[in-house]
Amino acid sequence: MSGQHSLVWQGIAAADPDRTAVVGADGRTWSYGQLTREAAGLARALEDHGVRPGDRLAILLYNRPEFLIAVYACLATGIIPAPLNYRIRSADLAQLLADSQAAALVAPDSLGEIVDGALDLLASPPVLIRVDDGPGRPAERAATDSAPGSRADLTWEDAVDRDGLLPPSPPEDAELWIYTGGTTGRPKAARWVASDLFASQLFSTYTVLGLEPPGDVAGAVAAAMDARTPHVITLPLAPFIHGTALTVSLSTLILGGTVLTTDSPRLDAEAAVRLAAESGATRLVVAGDAVALPVLDAAERLGVRLGHVTSVYSSGMRFSPETKRRFHDQGEVSIVDLLATTEGGGFAVTQTRGADDLPGHPRLFPTAVVLDEGLNEVQDRVGALGILASHGALPRGYHGDELKTAETFPVIRGKRHVVPGDWVRVLEDRHIEFLGRGSSVVNTGGEKVYPQEVEEALLSHPSVLDAVVVGLPDARFGEIVAAAVAVQDTTPAADILDHAASRLAGYKKPRHVMVRPLLDRSPQGKLNLAQLRQDMTLDRETQGRTP
Structure with a gap:
């Protein structure tokens, strides 16, 4: 099969158009029929603005219904969806738009200043489709400008409220790009063909539920309509820009389930717990302890049991046995802890169905x-x-x-x-x-941080003579970004942290800085990183953990 996602979704929309597909943070619902109509409208709007199959649609959104509608429209037509990290500055966004050669961009008004700054840096900016999510862009910049040679912006409502029709079959080579840091520090787009991405999801879509993967689109639609197929209601608490949150959500829609969206750039744990309880979420997608711990703590504070949750998915982050045990204590919860990468999908899974299965070990696919x-x-x-x-x-x-x-x-x-x-x-x-x-990448809260970029920000401080950045173990985030710096005077660590933070995205800034007169490099410029990590860990414990 090619382009299975969109074909299955269209099949479900034809068979049961009123079935709920997506629920927004404000309680608004999208049925499979409406989801399909809006995807068709967006596809028409993109075509009207010269976006063709094979062109890229950059998606700069939080976990919003518009994100899923944009992916749907792209997979159905052969336009390539390219989700981008919204936790970046204008210059970084401009680089990603240039790298992807994006023909269009979907972005919220709340990021208007960053988006406008990025587009102003580009000689040929993409068409901008603006999602109204509150204040954030000056009114004069929000107006549609269709003058020759200028940027042609339009609102999301104008885009989806068009008469459109999705093609009966997507192109054989329809792709989805997922940006990953790779190993050099420069973001790279892993180019997934839609049919291969679907194949890589068969385990997490069907097998974990005890279902036999269907052999064709008709079988997948029939499985979604089958009353014996569990009705999955997924609440992704990790952002869609992380592969697992996106792919598990796409799998949920393949099963004819419902995806709950939060529309927030940051985790609001108490709001997440209330949403899960009120909406009857049966599946949570977390990013290891970094997300799971705040959610469990919030549930305890609120006195709420996540009684409807039957499965928790995670990947790419430390998910400790202690945290898993707390989920198992909530009830009959199956935990699917994936060892996966953007470039290869799943490699292994640690699946536990109760506290007696802990700690568990990953089993190869x-x-x-x-x-x-x-x-x-x-x-x-x-x-x-x-x-x-x-x-x-x-x-x-x-x-x-x-x-x-x-x-x-x-x-x-x-x-x-x-x-x-x-x-x-x-x-x-x-x-x-x-x-x-096998690399020096720091994986903190599911985000990859490359030491060289952080070291350069530290070295730009006039008092810093030398710097090295490593990852230190952290109970919540798996690792934190930590730095050792050599300074030529008595500049306090707090000043150096503030300086670096002004030049880096929030998740890249060091959480701890150890200041020394020198870093004891060898004549060849080498450092004893094992000893340095040990010293930094002790220094962090002595000084107190920087929040």
Whole structure:
């Protein structure tokens, strides 16, 4: 099948148009019929503004219904949806728009200043489709401007309120781009073909529910209509810009379920708990302890039990056994903790159905393998060490980076693999122990932070002579960004933190800075990072954890 997502959604809309698909933060609902009509209207608006199949639609939105409608319109028509991180500055946004060569951009008025600043930096800015989510853009900048050579903006309401018709079948090569940091610090778009992305989701869509994956679109629609298929109501508490929150939400709609949206750039744990309880959410999508802990704490404060929740999904973040136990204590909750990457989908899963299953170990997917240094498969050799790889459904590669594509997606013994660089130890029955990432990337709260960028911000302070950035373990965020700096005077750490924060996105700024006269580099410029991490951990404990 090609373009399965949109075809299944259209099939559900035809079979049961009044079924609830999406619920907004304000309580407004979108049926499958309305979702399809608005996707068709948006597709028509994009066509009217010269956006063609293969062009990119950049999506700069929080978890809003418009996000899902935009993805729907794109997958159905062959326009490429490219979600972008909304936690960035104008200059970063301009770079991403240029990198993706976006023909159009969907963005909220609350980010109007950042968006306008980015578009002003581009020689050929994309068409802007503005979502009214409250104040944020001066009225004079919000007006539609259709003069020759100027930017042609339109409102979301104008876009979706058009007569449109989705094609009966999407292009064979319809794609979805998911931006990832890669390993160099420059964001890269992993180019997923829609049919391959669908194939990579079969486990999380059907198998975890005990369902047999259907063989075609008609079977998928029939499964969604089948009364024996559980009605899934998903509340993504991680942002859609994270692959798992988006793909699990798309899977929910494949099942004919309902997606709840929060419309917030930050986690409001108490609001999330109330929404889950009032809307009967059966599935939560979290980002490990960073999201799960505040939600569980809020539920305790409010005296609310998440009684309807039967499953919790997470990936890419530390999800501790202690936190999982608290979810299991809520009732019969199945926890699906995925070891996954943007570039390769799922590699392994730790699934626990009760406290007795804890702590659990990840179990390899059928398409995942472990490779030793000679690139030999050792996933069946208990005790072996190796790097994780997969030869299942894979992206085409990175947009605009053939060298990195060849490096990350090597052909091994005639079969294309993805090798993200994660080291594991093989346990019994295809279980593994995750040992760590093969790069210096700091994964904090699900966001990848690259030390070089943070080090450059620190070194721009006139008193800083040297700097090194590492990740330190953190109970909530998995890791925090921490820095050791050498200064030439008595500048306090707080001043250095403020200086760096003014030059970095919020999630990139160091949470702790250790100040020293020098960093004890070797004559070759090397640092003893193990000792430095130990010193920084002790310094953090002595000074108190920076919030």
